[in-house]
Amino acid sequence: MESLTNRKKVLEQKPMNFIERLYLPAIVKGMAITFKHMFKKKETIHYPEKTREFSINYRGMHSLKRDEQGRERCTACGLCALSCPAEAISMIAAERKEDEMHLYREEKYAAVYEINMLRCIFCGLCEEACPKEAIYLDGNIVPADYLRRNFIYGKDKLVEPTLT
């Protein structure tokens, strides 16, 4: 059938001549190509010694951020849990006491903050939803484990260590 765009190229397959049917020149050519690769730069990164650098917009493990004075930024508003398409985030809010001023920035804070890393799809919507710039997916790859319950990360693993 006539093609509408007329951009179709018909590939003509000529019958092979004698030398082509011997396949020897083609084999020699192929051998030369593979031999050249002996001297090319090796693409391997020696993993445990060297690690590959992530791209700048890579989304890894979550971390709960602190402000300049080392106080937790999270105010347990629940927007991240709401925005999460995989229902991976859950939290319990609590009110800040008088003597906890140096620990939490806002009056309300997350007493428990859990992310199920098996549910998380690392989409980054929690990061975008957060009004307090408290959660970022700037960590490494989530490490493997033998037990499912170990993949529920609590505040012990998520909150950024204090600067001091």
Next chain:
Amino acid sequence: MSAFLGAFILIINMSIFYLVAFLSIVFSLLVIFSKNPVHSVLYLIITFFTFTVHYILLNAQFLAIVNFIVYMGAIMVLFLFVIMLLNLNRDTEPMHSLVIKIIGIIAGGCLALTLIGALKATLSYKVPVVVTKSDLGLVKNLGKVLFNEFLLPFELSSVLLLSAMVGAILLAKKESNAIN
């Protein structure tokens, strides 16, 4: 010292001969008596191997190696091939009817008679055969004998083999034509 060593080597030679001869008889009996045809073929291969050893003991290196290549390496592989493909075992063995058994006994008896007769004929030679030239079985001598004294039978047998080959190809061809 060297006379003693020579005698020692002779004794070793003789004992190797008797050992191998015993083995070849045992294995050829096993060929007949084993129930599984594949085992039969494998025993036959070992039997041929003992024959190769016999040839080597006679210093007939060329015959030994040709026996090794042609019988062990080629013909027996084809035997094994066919028997493995047919997957013969005890269940598929054909019925042993009385007629077949009688025919087998008669044929075996005829063979035994012929063999005994041939053995008797050789027994009438009182002088044992002595190999005068020890390098009789080497390639050069064998080739000279084959291409001078026995040229006609040699060539005739090669023509026979060639015609058999052509015939086999013809048989194979005909079948494929019939399918088409």
Next chain:
Amino acid sequence: METAFIIEKFILVTAVFAISLLIAMYSTYAERKVAAFLQDRVGPNRAGPFGLLQPLADGAKMFFKEEIIPAQASKILFIVGPSLAMLTACMGSAVIPWGQDLEIAGKKISLQVTDINVGLLYIFGVVSLGVFGVMIGGWASNNKYSLMGAIRAASQNISYEIAMGLSIIALLMVTGTLSMKEIAAQQSGFHWNIFYQPLGFLIFLICAFAETNRTPFDLPECETELIGGYHTEYSSMKLGFYLFAEYINMFVSSAVMATLYFGGYNFPFMNDLGFSANVITIIGTVGLFIKIICFIFFFMWVRWTIPRFRYDQLMNLGWKVLIPLAIANIVLTGVVLSLT
């Protein structure tokens, strides 16, 4: 005298056996390393410096794997199969001349285990016997896939043996002898047989690939189509024997090709250097091993370049191309020999 002879041969046999096993062992390492280099990778580099202890680690792994013999398999033949494969692989190196005679304290020491009158045919016989290891192993497994794989492997080996034998016949017409020692000695200096038998060498090379079950002829053990072919049911060191036998076969066939076509222990200008005979012998032996290693590299190089044949292509190449070509080579050699 006799005891000295026996001791000398015993040492030589042990040395040849040890060297062939060592080279085969490091061929497994080299295979992975060459494969890696041809694909811009690094290859095994964890066990020891540059991964040099990798073959030992692989061997240890093989020994510690669970040994499984299928319940319905015939037990004796199941063990005989890999043993036979290993035995026939090792037997071939007996007739290869590893160098000229060494002279130590006025005594000539031959660097060939045995110079039998029909050395070339002996190698051919050992090669043809190699089929049995595969066939017995495949049948004894009592598995349809194994049997199919075994039959496939055997028919490939038989088909290429014929072309191999015919290419050897053309070589015999040039050399006029079946003894490996004399064939090697005739190629003294640079009179290598490759210059007189280029076509014969090409046929022999292709057949050597097929006989050792290397790519592009590795259908007998192709994992993708026959789940391992004849050694599907094998595990542990019995599988190791089958795999290792392939590498020994590769070493022996490289040695045979180097001896038959590439001058063996001879190297150019060997008689004009003015060294003593012993030094030349040692250089020649080293040269032979360099040639062998080059061939082994070639085997691996081809493996990572040329894809596997389809089965009908394999049979077409064997029966319709190589055998007529080998016969034509015999006729050509005969014509040239009668003219000169």
